[in-house]
Amino acid sequence: MKYSFLILFALCCLFACDTAKNSRATSGSDAERHRPAFHFTPPEKWMNDPNGMFFYEGEYHLFYQYYPGGTVWGPMHWGHAVSPDMVHWKHLPVALYPDSLGLIFSGSAVVDWNNTSGFGKNGRPPLVAIFTHHLMAGEKAGRHDFQYQSIAYSTDKGRTWTKYAGNPVIPNTAGIHDFRDPKVIWDKQSKQWVMAFAAGNHVKLWGSPDLKHWTHLSDFGREWGSHAGVWECPDLFPVTVDGSGEQKWVLLLSINPGAPNGGSGTQYFAGNFDGKNFVLDERFAASVRGEKGIWLDYGRDNYAGVTWSDIPASDGRRLFLGWMSNWDYATLVPTASWRSAMTVPRALRLKNTPEGLRLYSEPVRELASLRGKKTDIPAADIDGNLVINTLSTASEIDLEFEWKAGETPQPFGLELFNARGEQVSAGFDAAKQQLFIDRSKSGNMAFSPKFSSREVAPYRPAGQRIRLHCLIDVASIEVFADGGACAMTDIFFPTEDFTGLRVFGKGVRVLPGKVWDLKKVR
């Protein structure tokens, strides 16, 4: 967050009353209005960033920034849930509570397989969480050293956590105002734990043999990428370039404000890491020189996302989850009993493209278990509008569009609509080579002047064809173009559910496609 957390907390309290009124007006007596069917949401109250994600003994763990005292941002705890498949979640009690060292801000968790920390018990590896302690009293007193990195451990499958008596493990001796969000991995090559965390305008890398004693390795990023806001929530991990066997490293980096379409967004960098320095791949460097960012998602609502730790090598995927909101309006969105959802889990792949190394993201295959009734969409030339379905509020739409070489069709795509004239559209503008989502007529937008928007993403399909794979879930749309080459995520709040689907365009042909109703997970 750009603003001091103190100011944010005060503002949240002020807005809380206003928003409660607002919510009642738009949602009638239904406290669950806008609750997604298959996206992760907290059972109640406020949630922001995903934290501490790891896989252990058949369970995907998800922790998250949580304020159990209200539906706006407040003193941070780590909420907790587990899942066998990243789709069906079981809520568990709050895992980490604020203490005398501060609130529990974002961070990560790892399985310490070799018990390097010594926290293990009865031959079982400990689970170690690494997070930022944020001392409100320090911030209030105008100090700059109120954020520092601490750890906690669990020896009962993450059910209970003990804070390390030697916290903080990385004190903020230099007094760096923004000094947070540690993400830790075990680096096989340099045989050490490597921590990446954000320090205002750059990322710091630190190394450790045991998760308790850390030394500074290097800094990255002052001169690369977008610096239009504060850097937050980095994630550095190795990844094999698709189809080549070559290993590269990717650094995800969230920034607020400064996203390409406003507010919060996540950029990324591709390069090499030698156990000390992260150095950009040469071609990639050219794309992020001079304040330019390459973004993981060009929609408004995918922020602070990081990847799961300890996914078994036999699986091999790099799995990601983001917070499906934006600090521009997160505390104001018109939901009543809870606030905000996560994106669907996504598998990330690094590909060598004509533009250089690029990250692709696609919904994980486990989501296919939600598919219910399928509707086949026959091929058709689109000339104006084609209403092809009565849409379920939770659905998956997989359509491919084609146009003639040498011709430039008008913007085309799909539109969700209701009987009140509210709509959200997503599609492609071939003349401008842009993917877009338009939520400027999406229903309730009065809660924030920053909400209404039409967003674009620069995108150049390989030929005269584009596949749009979309997940719709009551109050959100996630669009993945051409197998995840470009992704866009947006939330919206219609005053009546969207139950209509229209394919629109002129001079374009839709190929045989599919629409599935998706099941509720709760």
Ligand code: FRU
């Ligand atoms: C990102 C962020 C983090 C911080 C957390 C506080 O959304 O601002 O930098 O740790 O949220 O809740």
